[in-house]
Amino acid sequence: MAKRAAEEALESVVGADSPASKKTRTNGQAIQRVDAHRKINGHAEEADERNGKNFLAAAYHEEEGLEETKASEEEDDANESAYTSTTRQQAPTEGYSDLYLDTIDRTVLDFDFEKLCSISLSNINVYACLVCGKYFQGRGPKSHAYFHALDVGHHVYVNMSSKKVYVLPEGYEVQSKSLDDVKFQVDPRLAKQEVTQLDREIKTAWDLAGKQYRPGFVGMNNIKANDYFNAVIQALAHITPLRNYFMLEDLSNRSALVQRYSVLIRKIWNTRAFKSHVSPHELLQQISRQSDKRFDLLHQSDPVDFLSWFLNNMHLALGGSKTKPGTSILQRIFQGKLKVESQQITPRADAGDRLRFEDADINQSVIHYMMLTLDLPAAPLFQDELDKNIIPQVPLTNILSKYDGIKPQEQMNQRKRYRLLHPLPPYLLFHIKRFSKNKFVSERNPTIVTFSTRSLDMSPYVEPNLKLHPLGEPIWYDLVANVTHEAVRTRDDSVEGEAERNIWKCQVRDRAKEEWSEIQDLFVEKAAAETLFTKESYLMVWEKRREKGKTKS
Structure with a gap:
């Protein structure tokens, strides 16, 4: 059957121009499109009405969907705020590279506190306003820093992670060299040559207020009751190999505890600080979270308990092993070996002395x-006849005899002897036990421990080993830091009417000057080496004297 010829040629129906886009097409245009389609295929009014109706309905449905999409897009454009389409400058306008830099107030900048946004309390992508010192999150058009710049008119901000400085709301980065001192305060880092000269050169510095200070001998802010923390950190900051490690090593891939301690140590030894004191707030907050608020800035704790927790957690954070010794810098500095001999105490009638060791059954x-x-020996209950020994005294060598391997001690139902083994660690930590608890009260032993700051011979307390140390040759240790305790009477509303408040201080040695300083929170004072023992020593750090011919590390 021959096909019926078309009424019009295809070239006359379909123009050369492209069809209009779907976005601008209307319902009337859709009807014209259907009519054209009918003419092209030779269908007139006698064509299948059912197919035509279905096609027309589909065309109408398509166009209505396009119109609804267009309407929703126009509505979104109307509701969109103006700042979402703000364009950011890639560079400052020519001739205005130092715009707003004169508004920076260095006297209000304090980067010691925890990096949290002052509005959202988020620690992600934090910027510091260099005009007022507040922290804000982000720098985009919807960020808190952007709103602060528009609302208050503070335009210069520094990123606390990358140390890049930006101008808001323009959004460009500032490349001026005049901001290098601000970037240095965010994360102070000294060169290796500067670090090695800290204990050799007598270097003084001045803060922005014109106050002179000595790097490494600066006060630490006592936020409420963190003086125990300040004393321990000051003592650790003057242990040379530990300080050099945290000042020079790259610890960016370590935990937050390690990084924040490293930053605090570098701020204590900062030679170009804006202020002559530091605040441990950032490290304290991290310790409070990690210890489940066992150690915080609101409640006073025992310095030795805190030091034990801190050393163990830092050892693990630095990749140390729980079983293998000497796997971190902390163990290589402080860890030593101790021989323990123990024996069961039996109720024998012929045993005249409970603490006398028998030849058999000794466990090592x-x-x-x-x-x-x-x-410490028990404090006497009464004064002597001449009323001289009001406060008892004992030499340090007497209480060190606990480790001579001869003097036994009773613990529960066992007698024990202790002896140190070679080699001794480079640094020794002594904890003078002053506090004891019974079922009713906590008691403090006020006995004064007398000592000399130089030349403590540890050879009598070490078991001889000719392979490691010549027999009879002394092993000298010198005092580096001494944490002291002071009890102050305070009035109280309790029945007794008075209570004791603990005050912790730290005495540290200045190697360059060969002088001593006593640091109590923000107060730094000189101290005489001859009178250090007059305080109640609680934690002592002793450094092993290096042999002749060996240079200092």
């Missing part, structure tokens, strides 16, 4: 230690 073991505990 070797343990590792990070700190040595020294026990």
